[in-house]
Amino acid sequence: MEIVNSENLYYPDRKFAEDANVTGYSPEMDYQMFWEKEAGKLHWFKKWNEGRPLSGDAPFFKWFENGKINASFNCIDRHLDGWKRNKAALIFEGEPGDRQVMTYHDLYREVTRFSNVLKKMGIKKGDVVTIYLPMIPEAVIAMLACSRIGAPHSVVFGGFSSNALADRINDSNSKLVVTVDGYWRRGKVIPAKTNVDKAVDSCECVENLLVVKRTGHHIFMEQDRDHWYHELMDWASIGCEPEPMNAEDILFLLYTSGTTGKPKGIVHSTGGYLTGTATTHRNVFDIKDTDVYWCTADIGWITGHSYIVYGPLLNGSTILIYEGSPDYPEKDRFWEIIESYGVTVLYTAPTAIRLFMKWGKEYVEKHDISSLRLLGTVGEPINPDVWRWYHETVGHGRCPIVDTWWQTETGSIMISPLPGVTPTKPGSATIPLPGIIADIVDENGVSVSKGGHGYLVVKNPWPSMLRGIHGDMERYVDVYWSEFDNMYFTGDGAVRDEHGYFWITGRVDDVINIAGHRIGSAEVESAVIGSEMVVEAAAVDISDDIKGQALTIFAVLKESVEASSEVEQILMESVMSDIGKFAKPEKIYFIRDLPKTRSGKIMRRVLRDIAEGREPGDLSTLVDRAAVDELLREQQLVKTAG
Ligand code: WT7
Secondary structure (H helix, E strand, O other): OOOOOHHHOEOOOHHHHHHOOOOOOOOOOOHHHHHHHHHOOOOOOEOOOOOOOEEOOOOOOEEOOOOEEOHHHHHOHHHOOOHHHHOEEEEEEOOOOOEEEEEHHHHHHHHHHHHHHHHHOOOOOOOOEEEOOOOOHHHHHHHHHHHHHOOOEEEOOOOEOHHHHHHHHHHHOOOEEEEEOOEEEOOEEEOHHHHHHHHHOOOOOOOEEEEEOOOOOOOOOOOOOEEEHHHHHHHOOOOOOOOOEEOOOEEEEEEEOOOOOOOEEEEEEOHHHHHHHHHHHHHHOOOOOOOEEEEOOOOOOHHHHHHHHHHHHHOOOEEEEEOOOOOOOOOOHHHHHHHHHOOOEEEEOHHHHHHHHHHOOHHHHOOOOOOOOEEEEEOOOOOHHHHHHHHHHHOOOOOOEEEEEOOOOOOOOOEOOOOOOOOEOOOOOEOEOOOOOEEEEOOOOOEOOOOOEEEEEEOOOOOOOOOEEOOOHHHHHHHHHOOOOOOEEEEEEEEEOOOOOEEEEEEOOOEEEEOOEEEEHHHHHHHHHOOOOEEEEEEEEEEEOOOEEEEEEEEEEOOOOOOOHHHHHHHHHHHHHHOEHHHOOOEEEEOOOOOEEOOOOEOHHHHHHHHOOOOOOOOOOEOOHHHHHHHHOHHHOEEEOO
16 A cells, blocks of 8 residues: 655635634533534424533443434424525536426425325324335435334435345335335436335335336336335325434444445434534535535435435435446546536546546546636545545545545444645545544553554544444454454445555455455355355455456355356346346356364455465465465466456
8 A cells, every 4th residue: 555755735825714614623621512412403392411411331321312403404404494495405417417406485385295205194203114215305205204203214325125125024014115116327317216116025024116207118017015106196295393313313324335245224313423524514515605515425325315315414415326337328428517516525436537547537637627716535545646636637636535434333424624724645545533442452452653554443432333233232242342342343444544544455354345346255155155156255355457456256156066157147147146247246256165263264355365366475374275376277266358
């Protein structure tokens, strides 16, 4: 990894710094006091136990106990009294070029009507609603309508297959799924409803489907079970009292991958989560009333939850939502959108920036994107050269870049520069935000010194932290709180440089980050083994120019199965049908034996070295060298290109 020296620091522009929402760090403030002050900026129906924002026994922390609050009220109603009533809350651009603008008042009308539809469907406080929608305004409306009546939502990313959707519906015991007929991707209809039909065949809990009409192509509607969204909305009345929720009540579940085959339903609270997302959105993006803010993530991931929906709407911002692909009809679509709406803040992923870099700067330069004033990245480490390209070509050397480190579990940004305050270094997320005490420690939990490498941990509870794993509190304690005493373990490795800056080096567990999408190696392995052709498999990430990491599988076939490209195809299909097309492996290697340690742990590092064409490093813990030597002799490694 390239760690730049101090000459390569990028200092904030004076004018930007003068106008910034945050003008400095105030280290004298205690983190609990800091968060208590921030929580006070939201609207509470009833205040928490003042002076005591944090309670509960570690690691079952509670924030703002006894406070009463509603997410949808804070995102919408609070802005209706003043001029923001008529401000654009949401700008939508569909892939075919259709446009829609909704003011905060429009959003109020749509959300309250949909809340009434949910009630009519029998949804009550505490019932989980699964949302399987693409990037259309109804996704935002559905989330806020759920939160208005106290029904936790579980948004499932549209790229997940019907099997993955079914698992998530069943685990959350949803009786209602909100979905769409289809949506546009590169000019073609993606038939989402067909996926849902397949999924709910194996979900006994589901009673109703609500279907948004987007593409208008013919779909199957099951009588009594399936209902058109627009028909029910036509009927529904405007206005719905927001449910006063306890601060600790669940706002939503969001499934993410862990180190076992079973995805984790991450539980987020209401009061703490709203406090964390509102604060960080205001501070990190330096958000102003005049901004047009565009986060390009999908609503199905935590970034979409925290920084498309909750954070920005809590702050009364104008959000932009784009349905489709960045290369449709041409590779300049993003820049065209930025020009046409005057986007001022752009938040995207390194994998997207690498793609834009590959396509060439001529696509960027075709458009006047001088409205941009701040750029952000998230999801994976950004290579310094990619950072510089983003800075020069997109930011014209003028926009601060915020490289934001956080996770589904943390709920909001934890490590990031404060624009206008923190000097940046390309490739480093810099230092923890106010209210967060993060550290890098060795295996014994001792802080590493400058220049040291270790595990990234958080040493204090923070309001938007996860409250658990749905239905599995043991796993919650085990995964996050057992590695080190009194510290939250992130699963990431990091280096501390000479200035104390954090450089995130990636996952140290068996979680794979492909193009910023999180997949567990165990999920991929169980999909391959599920084909019944494979005895054993190991999924590893290998470096990839665009995706950051690509997925490679090493599979040991059953004796009766002959390695062939057909078999490889079947295994790939199996992964795509269990998880989704976005998890398609790059390559599958067929091998005789997996390299293992004495305790039977697969040595993924060795496999990674081999797949990336390197001599494997230290093999002293390997049980059977012959297996690896065999692997290395290329002719014995029956490799079929993906
Ligand atoms: C993992 C969390 C929350 C954002 C979307 C991904 C990696 C995230 C950065 C960054 C280096 C990053 C970490 C983390 N990651 N942001 N700025 N620099 N790595 O959420 O799916 O929960 O994945 O993404 O490895 O643990 P997620």
